Amino acid sequence: MTDDIMTEITKHEPTTVYIKPSTGLAALNLRDLWIYRELVFFMVWRDVKVKYKQTLLGMAWAVIQPVLTMLVFTFVFGEVAKVPTDGIPYPIFSFAALLPWGLFEVALNQGSRSLVAHNNMVTKIYFPRLILPISSVFAGLVDFLIAFVILIGLMLYYRVAPAYDLLWTLPLFILLAIVTALGVALWLSAINVKYRDVNQALPFLTRFWLFITPIAYSSSVISEKWQILYALNPMAGVVDGFRWALLGSGNGPDITLWVSATISVLIFISGLFYFRSMEKTFADTI
Amino acid sequence: MTTAIRVSNLGKRYQIGAAETKFRYNMLRDVLVDTVYAPVRLAKALVGKSDRRSNQNFVWALKDVSFDLEEGKVLGIVGRNGAGKSTLLKILSRVTEPTEGTVTVRGRVGSLLEVGTGFHPELTGRENIYMNGAILGMKRSEIDSKFDEMVDFSEVGQFIDTPVKRYSSGMYLRLAFAVAAHLEPEILVVDEVLAVGDAEFQRKCLGKMSDVAQQGRTVLFVSHNMSAILRLTQEAIVLKKGQLIKRAPTPEAVDYYLASGQAESGERVWEADEIPAASAPFKPRAIRIRERSGKIVDTVRSTEPVTFEFEYQLDAPLTGLRVGMYLNTMRGEYVFTAFDTDDAKQYEQFGARPPGRYVSRCEIPADFFNEGRYYLGVNASSFGVKRYFMDENALSFNMDISGAPGTQWPEVRQGPIRPRLNWKIEKID
Numbered sequence A: 001m002t003d004d005i006m007t008e009i010t011k012h013e014p015t016t017v018y019i020k021p022s023t024g025l026a027a028l029n030l031r032d033l034w035i036y037r038e039l040v041f042f043m044v045w046r047d048v049k050v051k052y053k054q055t056l057l058g059m060a061w062a063v064i065q066p067v068l069t070m071l072v073f074t075f076v077f078g079e080v081a082k083v084p085t086d087g088i089p090y091p092i093f094s095f096a097a098l099l100p101w102g103l104f105e106v107a108l109n110q111g112s113r114s115l116v117a118h119n120n121m122v123t124k125i126y127f128p129r130l131i132l133p134i135s136s137v138f139a140g141l142v143d144f145l146i147a148f149v150i151l152i153g154l155m156l157y158y159r160v161a162p163a164y165d166l167l168w169t170l171p172l173f174i175l176l177a178i179v180t181a182l183g184v185a186l187w188l189s190a191i192n193v194k195y196r197d198v199n200q201a202l203p204f205l206t207r208f209w210l211f212i213t214p215i216a217y218s219s220s221v222i223s224e225k226w227q228i229l230y231a232l233n234p235m236a237g238v239v240d241g242f243r244w245a246l247l248g249s250g251n252g253p254d255i256t257l258w259v260s261a262t263i264s265v266l267i268f269i270s271g272l273f274y275f276r277s278m279e280k281t282f283a284d285t286i
Numbered sequence B: 001m002t003t004a005i006r007v008s009n010l011g012k013r014y015q016i017g018a019a020e021t022k023f024r025y026n027m028l029r030d031v032l033v034d035t036v037y038a039p040v041r042l043a044k045a046l047v048g049k050s051d052r053r054s055n056q057n058f059v060w061a062l063k064d065v066s067f068d069l070e071e072g073k074v075l076g077i078v079g080r081n082g083a084g085k086s087t088l089l090k091i092l093s094r095v096t097e098p099t100e101g102t103v104t105v106r107g108r109v110g111s112l113l114e115v116g117t118g119f120h121p122e123l124t125g126r127e128n129i130y131m132n133g134a135i136l137g138m139k140r141s142e143i144d145s146k147f148d149e150m151v152d153f154s155e156v157g158q159f160i161d162t163p164v165k166r167y168s169s170g171m172y173l174r175l176a177f178a179v180a181a182h183l184e185p186e187i188l189v190v191d192e193v194l195a196v197g198d199a200e201f202q203r204k205c206l207g208k209m210s211d212v213a214q215q216g217r218t219v220l221f222v223s224h225n226m227s228a229i230l231r232l233t234q235e236a237i238v239l240k241k242g243q244l245i246k247r248a249p250t251p252e253a254v255d256y257y258l259a260s261g262q263a264e265s266g267e268r269v270w271e272a273d274e275i276p277a278a279s280a281p282f283k284p285r286a287i288r289i290r291e292r293s294g295k296i297v298d299t300v301r302s303t304e305p306v307t308f309e310f311e312y313q314l315d316a317p318l319t320g321l322r323v324g325m326y327l328n329t330m331r332g333e334y335v336f337t338a339f340d341t342d343d344a345k346q347y348e349q350f351g352a353r354p355p356g357r358y359v360s361r362c363e364i365p366a367d368f369f370n371e372g373r374y375y376l377g378v379n380a381s382s383f384g385v386k387r388y389f390m391d392e393n394a395l396s397f398n399m400d401i402s403g404a405p406g407t408q409w410p411e412v413r414q415g416p417i418r419p420r421l422n423w424k425i426e427k428i429d
Helices: A003-011 A028-036 A037-051 A060-080 A090-117 A119-124 A131-158 A167-194 A195-212 A222-231 A234-247 A255-285 B018-023 B027-048 B054-056 B086-091 B125-135 B138-152 B157-161 B170-179 B198-216 B226-232 B250-259 B344-350
Strands: A016-019 B003-015 B057-071 B073-080 B100-106 B110-111 B189-190 B219-223 B237-240 B245-250 B267-269 B282-290 B297-299 B308-315 B320-327 B334-339 B357-366 B374-384 B386-398
Touching: A037 B125, A060 A090, A060 A131, A090 A119, A090 A131, A090 A167, A090 A195, A090 A234, A090 B219, A090 B282, A119 A255, A131 A167, A167 A195, A167 A234, A222 A234, A222 A255, A234 A255, B003 B086, B003 B110, B018 B267, B057 B086, B057 B100, B057 B219, B073 B086, B073 B226, B073 B250, B086 B189, B086 B219, B125 B138, B125 B157, B125 B170, B138 B170, B189 B198, B198 B219, B198 B226, B198 B386, B219 B226, B226 B250, B237 B250, B245 B250, B245 B334, B267 B386, B282 B374, B282 B386, B308 B320, B308 B374, B320 B357, B320 B386
Parallel strands: B057 B245, B073 B219, B073 B237, B110 B189, B189 B219, B297 B386
Antiparallel strands: A016 B100, B003 B057, B003 B100, B237 B245, B267 B282, B282 B308, B308 B357, B320 B334, B320 B374, B374 B386
């Protein structure tokens, strides 16, 4: 054995891996997730890089989609239906909600399909499977940031001042949006491995969810006695909170927000455990 | 010496037969009832309380397997299809979890199966190297330091910043292999049966494997090719139906394997316990490959016709039955699928078959196959009603091309078939 090979072997002392049927809390295996953190970066980078390849408009699509939706909403709900907006110009009112919704929508659609879409990775090599839904959600964050720049432009144009004193809470609501999106993606991606019904249900689910979330309208139009029920939709809390933090609209954090946030966290934690419990058979059933 | 791999009481149980229900419906009533209960079934399935009856179809792909392997040793793994070889490698590389037992692995496990995993056609060669490296568990700094070496090895040179969708398949494979080969795992697992690529590429894989072994790393080598096992390993284990039945120095283990009659021999016989209950009333008995003289062979000359025969038994009359064969290359590409009642007249005569023993036989003409190893699979079904039995990997055999068209040039010809074509050359001016 030559010297350079010796040094190469001793350079990184091999780590010992114990393979056994996983059970309970230890099964979360966050250590491996940390070791593979660079893979998340590469997956997001690849998704972003590939997404607009061989398109005429390229990254402009990240802008066109929410802007067109906003224009349609502005016409239908702002001009025709004249939905109350707490005094905010309708384009900004709806665009501020479309941002976190867009993040959620991408996560829901890409995240739920992430395991099945990468089945050749899943069946051939080891890596923490959590990386797939996580990177789908983060890839949505890039579109979110681009759209955010447009929102700032819109606010300047309409001379709408942000709620400076509340702005610091904005990252918290972005985090809540991510947690909600990831939670749902964890559930659906794991189910999708075994039951491709998820693929069939997704388009409907997305549309349905859009209507029960206060995007085109304000949640204040919901009557008092239904508020708590309405708040069971975690995205209601995310969107309301996002608008509040940015524009100061609505009542701010009240019981309905806490209900929504609690549901988000519950979906996320249960999603983590469900995903992990199914993970051991992904390669066999996919 | 330290122990690189310690396997103790390893077991892996698979659930089978989930797909069978798809063809169970005979009556509209069943379909309607099933549709109404679908949400209930979904809810039950999600909380893990699936129907009892589906829980009965288990098969142990591995059971009570224990062995230790010292660092720097090369271990061969032999056994016929379905003996659990690939499952063992999958557990070692952590693709799937064992059902019971433990494995202790010292160091990173790499496998040449991973070649090209995560490659994206739109990304450039450079980008794919980083992507693929990260998927294989390399740190970015590690990829940086080996980058030039990988590019040299892959010989794609100036095309490194071209999207790989513009690469030839050879360039693509070389680049993919370059990344996998530079992972430098402490333990390398090689499954020759599943390895992708042409003969040239497989030679490269085996070459890399012996390099790795000479560097004092641990290697696990699975192959159906006994001469490769004998050449490359000092010690081997024999797996049979998920159990380790022999561990010995390679020559002894290979002798044992060949003598115990499990080796691929141009014939596959199904024993009673190998036939799933769901296949009733269809019972596969044997599949055989015969050369012109009628002898059962596992190596066939491509210049002679060959006969595939499938023997089976029907315990009850069946209508609309078709019994057929799949033929696959080693890379898993289909060469053809054919059924015994493909011909309308045959279907009229044998569409309904009374109980009894049958043989369905077909002859493949001479000058059909190219060189290599092929897999023969079998299928028995009534179209749109039920699939009684299927084994996509029932038997494998070798094709010898001596005397085939074009063999005066010592080169590898692409493609699974090598027909003798009626070439005409005309001088037109």
